[in-house]
Amino acid sequence: MKKATIPHILKLSTPLMLANAIVPILGLLNLMIVGHLANAAALAAIALGASVFDFLFNVCNFLRMSTTGLVAQAIHTPEKIRLIIVRGIMLALLIGSVLIALRVPISQGIILLVKTSPQASQQMLAYFNINIWSAPAELCLFVITGWLVALKKTRQALYLVLLLLVVAAPLGWWLVYGM
Numbered sequence: 001m002k003k004a005t006i007p008h009i010l011k012l013s014t015p016l017m018l019a020n021a022i023v024p025i026l027g028l029l030n031l032m033i034v035g036h037l038a039n040a041a042a043l044a045a046i047a048l049g050a051s052v053f054d055f056l057f058n059v060c061n062f063l064r065m066s067t068t069g070l071v072a073q074a075i076h077t078p079e080k081i082r083l084i085i086v087r088g089i090m091l092a093l094l095i096g097s098v099l100i101a102l103r104v105p106i107s108q109g110i111i112l113l114v115k116t117s118p119q120a121s122q123q124m125l126a127y128f129n130i131n132i133w134s135a136p137a138e139l140c141l142f143v144i145t146g147w148l149v150a151l152k153k154t155r156q157a158l159y160l161v162l163l164l165l166v167v168a169a170p171l172g173w174w175l176v177y178g179m
Contacts, residue, residue, distance in 0.1 A: 012152055012154050013154070014154075015154040015155045015157060015158035016149065016154050016157065016158070018158055019145075019154075019157055019158045019160075019161040019162075022158075022161050022162065022165055023161065025165065026164070026165055026168055026169070027050045027054075029165075029168075029169050029172065030046055030050065030172055031043065031046055031047065031050075033172055033173055033176050033177075034046045034176065037176070040120075041117060041119040041120040041123055042120075042123050044116060044117070044120040044123075044124075045120050045121075045122075045123035045124035045126070045127050046127060048110075048114060048116065048120070048124045049124050049127035049128050049131065052110055052124075052128065053128075053131060056099065056106075056135070057135075057138055057139070057142075060092075060095060060139055060142065061142065063088060063091065063092055063095075063139055063142040063143050063146065064142040064143070064145050064146040064149075065146065066088075066146070067084065067085070067088045067142070067143050067146030067147055067150065068146040068147075068149045068150045069150070070084045070150075071084055071085075071146065071147050071150035071151065072150040075150070075151075081147075084147075085143065085144075085147055088143035088146070088147075089140050089143050091143075092136065092139035092140045092142065092143050093136050093139070093140065095135075095136075095139055096135035096136030096137070096138070096139045096140075097136060099132060099135040100132055100133060100135060100136070103128070103129060103132045106128075106132075107124075107125050107128045107129065110124070110128070111124075111125070141160070141164075144160065145157045145160065145161075148160070
């Protein structure tokens, strides 16, 4: 086993640090887009909704971490790696589907917990009910990222997050202003 050097560690970790910095940028872009609507309730709804999704998805971060660990342990057995990835994606799809199925009680619980104006609550519900459909894909992305990290392909993980940003930012702008 090779001894880890600081340059080697930086080569692996720098793309991951950049990828982790890009994820909040997407939330900021959403806030910037909605902030230009001159509607304080919409801005509050996006901020609240983004916080809810950050919480929900961070609870499911075990998908990324466990995939990384299991794939790293099975690094010399491609068949085991395939099985780990398939199981991880199936679990991500299952959890995402459960979140979608429970979207009404989850969103009602959020409204009860967070006291805000009726208009902001209504817009947050709309934001939540649209974005919850991304849960299966987002959770599958956790599995894929964990797999790439285990294979020391952190640059590809960064490219994946950049692709998400490049697609989501113009799509968000188009949905708000074009639709």
